[in-house]
Amino acid sequence: MLFQDVISRWPMILNGVGLTIVLSFVAIGLGLVLATLMSALRSLAGSWAGYVVDAYVELMRNTPFLVQLFMIFFGLPQLGIRMNGLEASLLAMTLNLAAYATEIIRAGVDSIHKSQVEAGLALAMSRRQVFQYVILQPAFARVWPALSSQFVLMMLASSICSFVSVQELSGTAAIIEADTFRSFETYIVVTVIYLVLALSVKLALNWLGRRIFPQVSGLARVTEAHGEAA
Amino acid sequence: MQTFGWPEAYFILRAASWTLALTAIAFVIGSIIGGVFAIMRLSRVKLLRQIAAGYILVVQSIPVLMVLFMSYYGLSAAGIELPPFLAASASLAIYASAYLAEIWRGSIESVPRQQWEASASLALTTPQQYRYVILPQALRISLPPTVGFLVQLVKNTSIVQVVGFVDLMRAGMLVNNATYQAFQIFTLVAAIYFAICFPLSRLSRHLEKVMNASRSH
Numbered sequence: 001m002l003f004q005d006v007i008s009r010w011p012m013i014l015n016g017v018g019l020t021i022v023l024s025f026v027a028i029g030l031g032l033v034l035a036t037l038m039s040a041l042r043s044l045a046g047s048w049a050g051y052v053v054d055a056y057v058e059l060m061r062n063t064p065f066l067v068q069l070f071m072i073f074f075g076l077p078q079l080g081i082r083m084n085g086l087e088a089s090l091l092a093m094t095l096n097l098a099a100y101a102t103e104i105i106r107a108g109v110d111s112i113h114k115s116q117v118e119a120g121l122a123l124a125m126s127r128r129q130v131f132q133y134v135i136l137q138p139a140f141a142r143v144w145p146a147l148s149s150q151f152v153l154m155m156l157a158s159s160i161c162s163f164v165s166v167q168e169l170s171g172t173a174a175i176i177e178a179d180t181f182r183s184f185e186t187y188i189v190v191t192v193i194y195l196v197l198a199l200s201v202k203l204a205l206n207w208l209g210r211r212i213f214p215q216v217s218g219l220a221r222v223t224e225a226h227g228e229a230a
Numbered sequence: 231m232q233t234f235g236w237p238e239a240y241f242i243l244r245a246a247s248w249t250l251a252l253t254a255i256a257f258v259i260g261s262i263i264g265g266v267f268a269i270m271r272l273s274r275v276k277l278l279r280q281i282a283a284g285y286i287l288v289v290q291s292i293p294v295l296m297v298l299f300m301s302y303y304g305l306s307a308a309g310i311e312l313p314p315f316l317a318a319s320a321s322l323a324i325y326a327s328a329y330l331a332e333i334w335r336g337s338i339e340s341v342p343r344q345q346w347e348a349s350a351s352l353a354l355t356t357p358q359q360y361r362y363v364i365l366p367q368a369l370r371i372s373l374p375p376t377v378g379f380l381v382q383l384v385k386n387t388s389i390v391q392v393v394g395f396v397d398l399m400r401a402g403m404l405v406n407n408a409t410y411q412a413f414q415i416f417t418l419v420a421a422i423y424f425a426i427c428f429p430l431s432r433l434s435r436h437l438e439k440v441m442n443a444s445r446s447h
């Protein structure tokens with residue numbers, strides 16, 4: 001085993017790691033905003049909006065991420081919408097994550113008891129205020145563990161973006177492998193990096209959850225929708 | 231230039247059977263490995279518990295793509311040549327085993343502790359306790375999440391096309407390379423995946439409801 005051929009390309013690997021992190025976090029941020037909007041639409045707007053959101057969520061959750069990515073990268077240009085691999089990856093990851101996050105947030109929203117909403121309305125809070133303070137914030141706090149495992153899964157799924165020639169971590173691995181012919185060494189190094197990344201992101205998100213939602217740490221949390229991959 | 235028509239659609243549809251075959255094989259092998267790890271994870275021996283926990287943690291924290299590359303390119307560089315179908319099923323089985331182990335550990339743990347105590351007081355050995363008391367109950371509890379995981383497994387088979395195995399996804403890509411009508415082709419591919427996954431998703435949700443109803447009585 002000759003690891004030095006692989007290790008000596010560390011600037012490339014570091015670039016790949018950076019792109020994986022940036023890609024994941026931007027997609028997670030945008031996806032979360034989109035998911036929050038869709039959850040609000042489900043709760044506040046009429047039932048047709050709820051059906052549209054549900055249909056979107058089912059569609060995304062029941063097709064592979066790779067097909068979604070290819071649809072955006074190869075399919076949309078036929079309709080005149082052209083983007084490069086990075087843009088297509090970002091869009092696919094955001095849309096995919098948004099669907100899963102909407103489903104997870106829904107579990108949290110469903111866990112808020114109706115009497116809480118009635119209490120909020122009785123205190124003369126507006127429907128928007130009730131949604132924000134009585135429904136959304138506690139719901140988020142409860143589903144944070146499920147959301148963070150979904151974020152980690154999204155980061156791992158970003159490896160699939162190498163199929164549209166994005167030079168993130170696994171794309172970089174393919175280049176190094178082609179350069180050095182040291183496949184096993186390359187993939188061991190990259191796999192270990194993914195492992196370290198996933199575990200640190202998991203720890204960081206747990207810490208963040210305790211910081212943002214201190215009032216519920218220790219309380220029972222909704223941890224369903226666990227272990228769903230893209 | 232070739233255009234996307236019925237023969238191409240039929241070719242894609244036929245390839246879907248390979249996706250199903252791959253899912254089935256990965257599920258069966260993954261179940262066996264996953265079952266062993268689930269029971270190891272609950273063993274009284276600390277070392278066995280730690281090995282199982284480590285295995286589950288590592289496999290769940292790396293991309294399936296890396297498992298696939300390691301077993302295909304990695305082993306072939308090391309002199310062990312795996313045919314694409316074998317490499318694909320092996321890596322998907324490894325992936326499935328970690329998730330199934332975790333699902334089943336949870337199911338076994340949610341069987342009330344009194345069941346263990348009662349069966350122990352009837353002088354059953356640990357294998358007998360599992361066989362006659364715990365597993366039949368755990369199986370019921372595990373059914374909804376296991377079916378739900380099958381959806382993830384079907385979707386993740388789409389990445390095995392990198393090693394050249396012609397599954398549903400690969401068939402779509404091959405037709406796309408010949409016809410350049412990506413939008414129609416990937417709509418069809420997505421529709422077939424949806425037709426496989428959506429009923430499974432609904433079944434999982436239905437089972438969950440049935441189980442909840444029976445537990446609340």
